[in-house]
Amino acid sequence: MTSAREWVRRNTLGRSTALSRWYYGRRAAAEFAGGRDVLAILTPGHVGSTSAARSLEGWMPERVFLNLHSVNRDLSRERGPIPPRMVRECWVGERLEGLLRDRDWDVVNVVRDPVAANVGGLFHVLESWHGGALARFRAAGAGPGELLEFYLREGRHHEYLARWHDGELRDRFGVDVLGGIRDPSRGWWTVGNGRVRVLVLKLERIGECWEEAIRSHFGRSAPPLLRANEAGSKPYADLYAAFDGAILPPDHLDRLLGSRYATTFYSEEERAAIRRKWSRPR
16 A cells, blocks of 8 residues: 555655656655765666676665766656656765765666667657657558568667767766777677776676776675666566567668677677678568
């Protein structure tokens, strides 16, 4: 049964940006009090970071734990009720310069096959950005062709993920991840700058690299890697499965796999494998 406090939180705070910012801002300020160091997950959405976040939350209780998609959040651009995570992101982003000055930050960043990230990203926002799209596609019995046409029309720009890394990690934290990685064949990397160290994990190899990467970066044994947020459990799982029958055009794959993001994190052999995957039904 929902408590009165929980009911007020869900039905009042989420509908008032000002109240949300006041309430969650007070909570965040209390967490950061005393100069506690920070362990943050910072990734663009839809790259499979939920497993890493759930695995690391509570693992270093002496630190502030953050699970963020952006420190450049502009709440005025959001549609509908504002989730607590976005308010927290806004609070951190507005105070980031000061928060970086007096504490150490370890930032975990997950990267993923850029085609899968783009496809997953579009399906995830079908309702919030394309209201009623789920129902319309189901009512029309949309198949791979219709879903592919929608994806090619509405999907993210091929350099979106590189721009995200520039805007979030390079410009705000002073860590040029894209410029600091030299061997794309690896499954993880550490890139650091002063009091900020970024651990980059490649999603496709996270299972084999998890223990080594965490131990090397943090100097302690890794917690178990939890599996979470699988596409099959999403409300759009049926449409996502239908999209598996789509064959992506060569020129679209050229742009995505030739992007700065793809060439930084994925070797030529890995990019060729990604191309083969999306050049036929899956």
